[in-house]
Amino acid sequence: MSAAAEERNARAPWALTAPALMLFVGVLLIPLAMTVMLSFHDWGQYKGIEPVFILKNWREIATDPYYAEMFWRTFRVAILTTVLTAVLGAPEAYILNRMSGRWKSIFLLVILGPLLISVVARTLGWALLFGGNNGLVNKLLMSAGLIRSPIPFMFTETGMVVALAHVMMPFMVLSVWAALQRLDPQIENAALSLGAGPITIIRRIIMPQIMPGVLSGAIIVFSLSASAFATPAIIGGRRLKVAATLAYDEFLNTLNWPLGAAVATLLLVALVLIVVGSNALIERRYAEVFR
Amino acid sequence: MAYLELDRVAKQFGAQTVVDDFSLAVGKGEFISFLGPSGCGKTTTLQMIAGFLDPTRGAIRLEDKDLTAIHPAKRGLGIVFQSYALFPHMTAAENVAFGLEMRKVTRSERTERVRAALAMVGLAGFEDRHPRRMSGGQQQRVALARALVIKPSVLLLDEPLSNLDAKLREEMQIELRQIQRTIGTTTILVTHDQNEAMSLSDRIVVMSQGKIEQIGTPQETYEKPASAFVSQFLGKTNDFAATIDRTATPARLAAGSWSAPAPAGLSGPVTVSIRPERIGFGDAGLNAKIVTRIFQGNHWLFQCDSECGPAIVIRQNDGERQPAEGEAVRLTWRPQDMSVRGVA
Numbered sequence: 001m002s003a004a005a006e007e008r009n010a011r012a013p014w015a016l017t018a019p020a021l022m023l024f025v026g027v028l029l030i031p032l033a034m035t036v037m038l039s040f041h042d043w044g045q046y047k048g049i050e051p052v053f054i055l056k057n058w059r060e061i062a063t064d065p066y067y068a069e070m071f072w073r074t075f076r077v078a079i080l081t082t083v084l085t086a087v088l089g090a091p092e093a094y095i096l097n098r099m100s101g102r103w104k105s106i107f108l109l110v111i112l113g114p115l116l117i118s119v120v121a122r123t124l125g126w127a128l129l130f131g132g133n134n135g136l137v138n139k140l141l142m143s144a145g146l147i148r149s150p151i152p153f154m155f156t157e158t159g160m161v162v163a164l165a166h167v168m169m170p171f172m173v174l175s176v177w178a179a180l181q182r183l184d185p186q187i188e189n190a191a192l193s194l195g196a197g198p199i200t201i202i203r204r205i206i207m208p209q210i211m212p213g214v215l216s217g218a219i220i221v222f223s224l225s226a227s228a229f230a231t232p233a234i235i236g237g238r239r240l241k242v243a244a245t246l247a248y249d250e251f252l253n254t255l256n257w258p259l260g261a262a263v264a265t266l267l268l269v270a271l272v273l274i275v276v277g278s279n280a281l282i283e284r285r286y287a288e289v290f291r
Numbered sequence: 292m293a294y295l296e297l298d299r300v301a302k303q304f305g306a307q308t309v310v311d312d313f314s315l316a317v318g319k320g321e322f323i324s325f326l327g328p329s330g331c332g333k334t335t336t337l338q339m340i341a342g343f344l345d346p347t348r349g350a351i352r353l354e355d356k357d358l359t360a361i362h363p364a365k366r367g368l369g370i371v372f373q374s375y376a377l378f379p380h381m382t383a384a385e386n387v388a389f390g391l392e393m394r395k396v397t398r399s400e401r402t403e404r405v406r407a408a409l410a411m412v413g414l415a416g417f418e419d420r421h422p423r424r425m426s427g428g429q430q431q432r433v434a435l436a437r438a439l440v441i442k443p444s445v446l447l448l449d450e451p452l453s454n455l456d457a458k459l460r461e462e463m464q465i466e467l468r469q470i471q472r473t474i475g476t477t478t479i480l481v482t483h484d485q486n487e488a489m490s491l492s493d494r495i496v497v498m499s500q501g502k503i504e505q506i507g508t509p510q511e512t513y514e515k516p517a518s519a520f521v522s523q524f525l526g527k528t529n530d531f532a533a534t535i536d537r538t539a540t541p542a543r544l545a546a547g548s549w550s551a552p553a554p555a556g557l558s559g560p561v562t563v564s565i566r567p568e569r570i571g572f573g574d575a576g577l578n579a580k581i582v583t584r585i586f587q588g589n590h591w592l593f594q595c596d597s598e599c600g601p602a603i604v605i606r607q608n609d610g611e612r613q614p615a616e617g618e619a620v621r622l623t624w625r626p627q628d629m630s631v632r633g634v635a
């Protein structure tokens with residue numbers, strides 16, 4: 001092969017990926033880099049954004065306990081949501097997988113159906129059921145005399161976790177479902193024939209094999225919950241802010257873009273570190289099951 | 292006396308009858324094969340013995356106790372699945388130890404028995420391997436060790452060798468037979484490979500469409516097939532249309548120009564079947580022409596065009612001259628080498 005042809009061949013992959021690459025760089029990498037740069041700029045009520053390089057915003061985030069509390073809340077809510085979806089979603093997927101034929105498809109549709117409905121509509125549904133004195137469930141329970149005051153839901157972390165878990169559930173169920181599909185259909189019979197009871201089978205045979213599915217589902221749910229906007233915005237409002245709603249407010253209400261950019265950047269970096277780190281841990285721990 | 296007994300067992304899925312009227316008595320230490328084409332209900336029968344499926348009708352007894360009343364986990368049978376169904380997250384040793392753990396065997400005894408079981412199947416030194424890092428043959432051995440280590444009353448094998456290549460399969464057949472002989476476990480093997488059934492079993496149960504066609508030793512089922520299905524399924528065979536003439540004295544059986552004294556019983560049109568290796572070339576007999584002649588090392592395979600349709604003949608390569616392609620020959624066989632059936 002001539003040197004020229006060789007060179008052409010070497011360039012071909014680049015040329016072929018160029019359009020996608022350009023789109024990726026144009027709409028993701030450049031804005032991202034600009035956001036990071038923005039977080040080092042100055043801002044004042046009257047002077048607006050000043051393109052200088054200072055650490056003011058980062059110092060503010062690092063020293064003001066308000067931000068620490070807000071980030072802790074963000075990750076606390078995300079972790080609790082992840083745990084809740086795992087605890088409910090894994091058994092759900094297992095039961096679903098054991099159903100036969102028609103019921104299986106009906107229930108799969110029930111579980112995945114919510115994905116077709118806007119997150120806003122679903123969260124507002126929760127608000128309609130539990131929102132203060134006018135919430136349907138609260139009204140019913142109060143008129144039945146079961147509770148004296150409405151169950152606190154709006155503007156609570158519990159409310160946020162419950163609503164987020166509902167929104168995220170399909171991702172967990174699908175992820176565990178995928179892991180269940182890879183199980184040998186006779187594996188439970190094999191354990192049964194060796195004398196294992198139903199609980200032992202689930203604990204010793206099924207759980208270890210679907211754990212990678214639960215964990216990858218957990219990574220998806222965790223990162224989506226930590227960066228979720230609509231649900232925390234509706235349930236938590238202005239009173240109970242998380243990273244995403246705070247960044248939004250800084251950008252659009254206070255107009256302090258540099259501070260908002262710093263919050264967004266910190267959230268991104270923290271999430272990337274957590275996800276990459278836990279993914280590496282999981283792959284090492286479950287190398288045998290993944291192969 | 293029967294050790295394991297299946298008494299008119301039947302299984303229906305909805306309206307479809309998959310196994311019907313299945314009766315079998317297995318002696319202690321016997322090696323039985325279920326042989327039949329795909330979908331004939333072999334796995335279903337095995338799973339009913341194992342307890343993963345409940346029979347629709349009939350009874351299964353082990354040492355005169357009703358087996359169907361015992362939970363599958365308490366039956367104490369050893370099972371090797373077609374897919375092996377090893378636990379992928381456990382090492383070979385952990386896989387084998389699982390059944391012993393369930394039986395609350397002490398740790399030291401467990402280690403010893405696991406080591407012995409793995410050594411028996413030729414896997415000493417593979418204790419810490421995970422199944423996914425083992426070859427098909429090695430996985431198969433782990434599955435066998437896992438089933439045998441619990442000292443099962445009956446060993447059930449569902450096509451355990453079908454995922455292996457031909458050479459390995461042959462090796463494993465010999466090994467399986469040796470292990471079974473040594474420890475004397477009553478064994479039921481499911482297979483659709485007639486050679487496997489022949490070379491391993493004491494008796495073969497030939498099945499077709501959920502029914503038993505014949506139960507017998509490999510030799511019986513091969514040489515005295517009870518039905519056309521059995522003779523076709525177990526190796527190659529020649530089926531010729533023939534007639535029995537009872538008006539002649541003595542009564543004669545004739546297939547084309549070949550004839551012999553008629554056996555007692557049947558009359559009119561019948562089918563005779565003769566194994567290809569029992570047919571010889573002679574001076575009298577069925578007129579035929581050699582179509583193709585194939586050399587296969589220790590024997591010759593002839594495909595002939597005879598008066599009664601196509602015929603296959605196998606001759607030992609004994610150094611004698613063999614007829615050439617296109618040559619006209621007469622096919623002949625001894626009356627005791629054929630089986631005669633009425634035309635259904």
Ligand SMILES: Nc1ncnc2c1ncn2[C@@H]1O[C@H](COP(=O)(O)OP(=O)(O)OP(=O)(O)O)[C@@H](O)[C@H]1O
Pocket residue numbers: 304309327328329330331332333334335336483
């Ligand atoms: N759970 C089930 N529901 C309905 N029909 C079934 C079920 N399991 C098996 N069958 C049917 O029963 C018949 C026998 O199946 P079985 O698995 O026993 O065959 P097999 O002899 O083991 O075949 P193979 O050699 O292919 O494994 C098949 O026609 C199959 O479609």
Ligand SMILES: [Mg+2]
Pocket residue numbers: 333334335449
């Ligand atoms: Mg089968």
